[in-house]
Amino acid sequence: MPDDGNDANGGTDPLFRVDSPIFTRKELLEIEHIPNEERIVGRDEQIKKVANALNPAIAGGSPRNMIVYGKTGTGKSLVAKHVTQRAKRAAENHGTTVGTAYIDCAQSNTETRAISTLATQLNDVGETEVKIPPTGIATDDYYARFWRILDARFDVAIIILDEIDKLGNDEILMQLSRAGEAGKLGSCKIGIIAISNKISYQDKLEQRVKSSLQEREFIFPPYDAEQLRLIMENREDAFKPDVLTSDVIPLSAAFAASEHGDARKALDILRHAGEIAEERDDERVREEHVRDARSLADVNRFRDLLQGQPTQAKLTVLAVAELTAARRESKIESNDIYDKYCELTTALDVNQLSQRRVYDLLREQAFLDILGQEFEGRGRARGSVMKFYLLEEPETVRQAIQRDAVFDQMNGE
Numbered sequence: 001m002p003d004d005g006n007d008a009n010g011g012t013d014p015l016f017r018v019d020s021p022i023f024t025r026k027e028l029l030e031i032e033h034i035p036n037e038e039r040i041v042g043r044d045e046q047i048k049k050v051a052n053a054l055n056p057a058i059a060g061g062s063p064r065n066m067i068v069y070g071k072t073g074t075g076k077s078l079v080a081k082h083v084t085q086r087a088k089r090a091a092e093n094h095g096t097t098v099g100t101a102y103i104d105c106a107q108s109n110t111e112t113r114a115i116s117t118l119a120t121q122l123n124d125v126g127e128t129e130v131k132i133p134p135t136g137i138a139t140d141d142y143y144a145r146f147w148r149i150l151d152a153r154f155d156v157a158i159i160i161l162d163e164i165d166k167l168g169n170d171e172i173l174m175q176l177s178r179a180g181e182a183g184k185l186g187s188c189k190i191g192i193i194a195i196s197n198k199i200s201y202q203d204k205l206e207q208r209v210k211s212s213l214q215e216r217e218f219i220f221p222p223y224d225a226e227q228l229r230l231i232m233e234n235r236e237d238a239f240k241p242d243v244l245t246s247d248v249i250p251l252s253a254a255f256a257a258s259e260h261g262d263a264r265k266a267l268d269i270l271r272h273a274g275e276i277a278e279e280r281d282d283e284r285v286r287e288e289h290v291r292d293a294r295s296l297a298d299v300n301r302f303r304d305l306l307q308g309q310p311t312q313a314k315l316t317v318l319a320v321a322e323l324t325a326a327r328r329e330s331k332i333e334s335n336d337i338y339d340k341y342c343e344l345t346t347a348l349d350v351n352q353l354s355q356r357r358v359y360d361l362l363r364e365q366a367f368l369d370i371l372g373q374e375f376e377g378r379g380r381a382r383g384s385v386m387k388f389y390l391l392e393e394p395e396t397v398r399q400a401i402q403r404d405a406v407f408d409q410m411n412g413e
C-alpha cells in the first residue's frame, strides 16, 4: 500500500484534537463533581446545621435523621455529600468507623432496588462473607443481609437518600429508622439524610414514618446572582487563562438567577457556552455563546424532566405547546388540548387515548411540574374548567420533546 504519510501523523491529524483550546479542567464544571471546601459558596450555615445533626456519630453515637428541602440547584446533594465525607474523616480520627452510602431514588426507585443498592455499596464480601445478588432474593432477605453487613463493618452508617420523593413508598425510611429499636441491628447506629426538591413531600409522609424518623428539617434557599457569580468564578480554572470574556460569568449568573437562583443551571450554561465556542472554533467564550447555551440548558433541563414519561404523556404536553405557540395565549382548556392531541396522534399514527385518560395524564404532568394547572370559574351557570399552561417557552418544549424517537417522523416535515 502506498504510504501517504498519515500513519506517522496519526497522533497529529488536524481532524482530531487532544487538547481543548478552551478548557483545561472541564471536569470542574460537571454536575457530579464535588468541589472542595474553598469552592463552596454561601452554604456555611447549612453545612453547620447538617454537621450538628451528624455530630453524635463522631463518638459512635446515633446521628439525628434529617430531611433537606430546596429547589433544584440549591446545593442539597453537594452539602449532604460534603458534610458526610468530612464526618467520616473526623470520626476516623476518633477511632470510630463510619460507613457512608448515597443513592439516587430516581434511579433506585423501588424499595428492593434501594436496599440492594445500599447493601452493595456498604459491603465488602472479603470481610463479611455476605453476598448481595443483584436479583433473585426477597426484599426482606436484602434487609437481613444489610443489617449483618452494618453490624460487621461499622459503628455508624450515614445514608443519603437523594430525591426521596421519587421512591414509591416510605417503607425504607420506616425500616432504616426503626432498625435499632426493632432489634434488627446490634451495635451499629444509622443516620438518614433524605433530600427532596418538593416541599410538599412533608405532607405526604405518613404519621407513623414521621414519628419514627423524628427528623430535623432544613430548607435550602436559592442563590442570588452574586453567589452564582462566585460559584462560577471559583471554577474559572476549568478554562484556559483569558479565554472567558468579562461578561460571560455575570450574564450566566443573571440567566440562572432569573427563575430561582439555580447553581446547576449556572454551571450548565457556563459549560455549554465553552463547548459552543469550541465547536465554532472560536478562541474566546463570548456573550453570544452564553445566550445560545442558555437555550440549550433549558431544553436539556426540560428533557430530563420528561425523561421516563410515556410517549402519550409527551404528546399531551406537545399539544399544549402547539396551542400556546399558535394562539399567543397561555392558559388552555383541557377540551381544546384533547382536540389538538387527537390531531397529533392521527398525524403520527399512534394509538389515541380517551379524553378521560388524557385528562389524567395532563394532571399527572402538572403534579410533576412539567405543566402548570389552574382551575378557572366561568360564572355560576357555566361551572368551571381546568386549564393547563406551559412553564417553559413553547420552542424549548418542542425541541425537548422532538428528541424522542417517536417524533422523528415529524422532524422531516
Ligand SMILES: Nc1ncnc2c1ncn2[C@@H]1O[C@H](COP(=O)(O)OP(=O)(O)OP(=O)(O)O)[C@@H](O)[C@H]1O
Residues within 6 Å of the ligand: 030, 031, 032, 033, 034, 035, 039, 040, 041, 042, 043, 070, 071, 072, 073, 074, 075, 076, 077, 078, 079, 196, 197, 231, 263, 264, 267
Ligand atoms: N454553594 C455552592 N458552591 C459551589 N457549587 C455549588 C453550590 N451549590 C451547588 N453547587 C454546584 O451546583 C450543582 C448543583 O448542585 P446540587 O446538585 O447540590 O443541587 P441540588 O440542590 O441537589 O439540586 P437537585 O434538586 O436538582 O438535585 C453541582 O454541580 C454543585 O457542585
Ligand SMILES: [Mg+2]
Residues within 6 Å of the ligand: 076, 077, 078, 162
Ligand atoms: Mg440533588
